[in-house]
Amino acid sequence: DGGITQSPKYLFRKEGQNVTLSCEQNLNHDAMYWYRQDPGQGLRLIYYSQIVNDFQKGDIAEGYSVSREKKESFPLTVTSAQKNPTAFYLCAAGADMRDNEQFFGPGTRLTVL
Amino acid sequence: GDSVTQMEGPVTLSEEAFLTINCTYTATGYPSLFWYVQYPGEGLQLLLKATKADDKGSNKGFEATYRKETTSFHLEKGSVQVSDSAVYFCALKGSNDYKLSFGAGTTVTVRA
Numbered sequence: 621d622g623g624i625t626q627s628p629k630y631l632f633r634k635e636g637q638n639v640t641l642s643c644e645q646n647l648n649h650d651a652m653y654w655y656r657q658d659p660g661q662g663l664r665l666i667y668y669s670q671i672v673n674d675f676q677k678g679d680i681a682e683g684y685s686v687s688r689e690k691k692e693s694f695p696l697t698v699t700s701a702q703k704n705p706t707a708f709y710l711c712a713a714g715a716d717m718r719d720n721e722q723f724f725g726p727g728t729r730l731t732v733l
Numbered sequence: 734g735d736s737v738t739q740m741e742g743p744v745t746l747s748e749e750a751f752l753t754i755n756c757t758y759t760a761t762g763y764p765s766l767f768w769y770v771q772y773p774g775e776g777l778q779l780l781l782k783a784t785k786a787d788d789k790g791s792n793k794g795f796e797a798t799y800r801k802e803t804t805s806f807h808l809e810k811g812s813v814q815v816s817d818s819a820v821y822f823c824a825l826k827g828s829n830d831y832k833l834s835f836g837a838g839t840t841v842t843v844r845a
Binding site for chain 1: 737767774775776777778779782822824832833834835836837838
């Protein structure tokens, strides 16, 4: 079953803690993306990666970090520097940066207590 | 920069009603246009797309036509079902861009 998996589905964090969201894909796609979704707003790009060992900041990268050590994995760390981290986080993948279509995972809902 | 404006919701309809969700865009060049759908608690699924002017994307009874003269990509369905209840996002990708730019989303609820 090809696709993108994200874990966990729900995540609770205390203020001041870092937390890492997992994203794995078996589509063999080079490009991967992290978006943030807030109620009543569209998705905003946090980070993206064109290939292994390379990634770039998106529109709202402050307070987040990523790594891309393997083609199939693109974890996102929400650090304590992110002032308003409660949101729904979506990971996506595309064949390459020019590919028109992006495939999305089921998302992780992060709540800061 | 590129941007998408879509009709604000929420939209509530009865089953078998006609659905239209307006979407207009601002972009340089020739972007590709998309409609994504998000069911409750899930990620986004691509509903349909169009990559050049006058193309019509269609899927599951939904249609949208890429109108460059009006910079629009309105989503339509002739007869909605309860299962169409979801949030619909219009999005574009610039011809030399790496990311999708999304509209704010329109929540559609269909009542039996």
